[in-house]
Amino acid sequence: MAGTKRSDLSAAQLAERSGIPGGTIARLERGRPARTDIIIRLADALVLAPSELTESTELDPLTDEIYRQCKSCLAVRPLRGFLPLKGTPYVYLRCRPCRARRARERYHADPQERAAQIRRAQRNRLKRRQAVA
Numbered sequence: 001m002a003g004t005k006r007s008d009l010s011a012a013q014l015a016e017r018s019g020i021p022g023g024t025i026a027r028l029e030r031g032r033p034a035r036t037d038i039i040i041r042l043a044d045a046l047v048l049a050p051s052e053l054t055e056s057t058e059l060d061p062l063t064d065e066i067y068r069q070c071k072s073c074l075a076v077r078p079l080r081g082f083l084p085l086k087g088t089p090y091v092y093l094r095c096r097p098c099r100a101r102r103a104r105e106r107y108h109a110d111p112q113e114r115a116a117q118i119r120r121a122q123r124n125r126l127k128r129r130q131a132v133a
């Protein structure tokens with residue numbers, strides 16, 4: 001089974017999130033065939049389209065999800081894998097993991113961007129505190 005490497009999840013996290021035993025996942029990763037419902041549950045836990053795991057698109061219509069391809073990593077993911085564009089029905093072109101990776105890279109590469117991200121985080125923390133109070 002291909003594609004599981006695209007996730008930042010560890011094998012243990014994937015087992016916990018999908019509810020599929022780690023031993024089963026390990027066997028699939030070594031190329032053993034998988035049942036349809038197992039593939040769909042794994043894809044759901046990985047926030048990927050089932051076709052990302054099987055290299056065939058026949059399982060994708062069996063889910064209720066709408067899929068988009070990330071402009072950056074080219075993974076096909078359900079809409080919840082993308083950040084909504086506020087005030088529009090659209091989502092960002094890059095998936096959440098790609099956006100997070102780029103933000104991390106900018107944070108480490110650019111001192112100004114780092115200062116801006118820290119200020120933003122402080123502002124958001126303050127807002128959350130005020131919302132609780």
Ligand SMILES: [Zn+2]
Pocket residue numbers: 070071072073074075094095096097098099
């Ligand atoms: Zn991506």
